[in-house]
Amino acid sequence: MSSHFQKYTDSTLSSHDQVARALGTDIIAGIYPPGSKIPAEAEILERFGISRTVLREVLKTLTAKGLIVSKTRVGTKVLDQSNWNMFDSDVLSWKVAHGFDAEFRRELAEIRLAIEPEAAALCADRATPEQIAALRESIEEMGESSLSRIAFAEADLRFHQRIGDASGNMMMRAISAIIETALVASFTMSSPVDEKAEHKKSVRLHRAIVDAIEAGDAAAAREAMRKTIGHGKQRISRAEKRKET
Template sequence: MSSKFQRYTGGALSSHDQVARALGADIITGIYPPGSKIPPEAEILDRFGISRTVLREVLKTLTAKGLIVSKTRVGTKVLDQAHWNMFDSDVLSWKVASGFNADFQRDLTEIRLAIEPEAAALAAQRATPDQIALLRQRVEAMRDARESRIAFAEADLAFHQVIGRASGNMLMRSISGVIETALVASFTMASPVDEDAEHDKSVGLHARIVDAIEAGDCDAARSAMRNTIGHGRQRIDKAEKHKTG
């Protein structure tokens, strides 16, 4: 598994990251529901075999992500979901670990449709020749990834990250964690590489985005991005129906 997706598997993580991931997942899955207290320090230290220093850093991390709050004489309590930073890559990955339900899949698609088509439209105005060349390279990497879900997903992620940079908008670039999470859903549930026709269609849709950006056609870039995101959602819906059918 590439380092880009290690947070989703727990592989090659530090003690701090492993414990944060475990406690974060316990909170997000409801083992420690909002309003409840996380286990006392001694219990956590015994469970993970870590030092108090590592635990303090873990709690700081979870606090910064909006999952918990510590108060004197009250203890450390789990916050309501309204406080969770769902744009944080780690929080998203912990959500992935709890499972892709229909509501979460819908939320991912909706936020991508709200932002990425506009990023593509801006890229049509602002992309440099080097960025366009890089997008072409990413499309070719996707084309070559016929037998590896991971290789395809990595090329796909890199493509969308270049779009974010080419938009010239730093806030649009910041949603890369959302895109990464959506692509994890794609390659774990319904990767285009599983079927030749789906693979060719996905590559073609991404190529059309680049064509529109290179032509400076904002409307076409916007539409092509919508179609690409829609195609990914259709694959996931198809996989879900097949699984439950």
């Protein structure tokens, strides 16, 4: 498993990371709802067997991510989710650990549709021959018939990260945590490699993005990216319907 997806399942974390993840996941899961206080220092120290120094660093981390706020004579309270930094890779991974709901998957798709088509359009104007070759390399990886779900997802992630790179916009590249989370959500429900026809269609749609970029056609690149993201949404919708029946 590559490092990109490892953070969602990794058990080899430091004490700081383990405690931050445990408390962060509890907050996101609603075990400590907005406005409530997290457990007292003594309780946390006993639960995790950590030092006060580690706990202080954990609380600083959770504060920086917008999950909690500490006030003198009040204690440490959980903030409303409107304060949470949902662009933070840790917060997203803790959300993944808690599980996906339909609303969260919808929000992920909406932010991708708002940003990635424009990134693809920028690529049509800015991508170098070397970057286009790298995109085609990702397409070849995705097209291998023997790929597992994880291997396909990793190749898919590399493709979209390379789109961000080739856009020439650092902020486009910075949303890779959002894309990664969306792909994890998607492949948890359904993967193109589960069905031969879906696999071929997914590869074809991604190839169309690169073809448009190489042709310097920004409008076509934008539309091809929309279709690719839309294909993923349709696949998830079908998976949800099968689950309901």
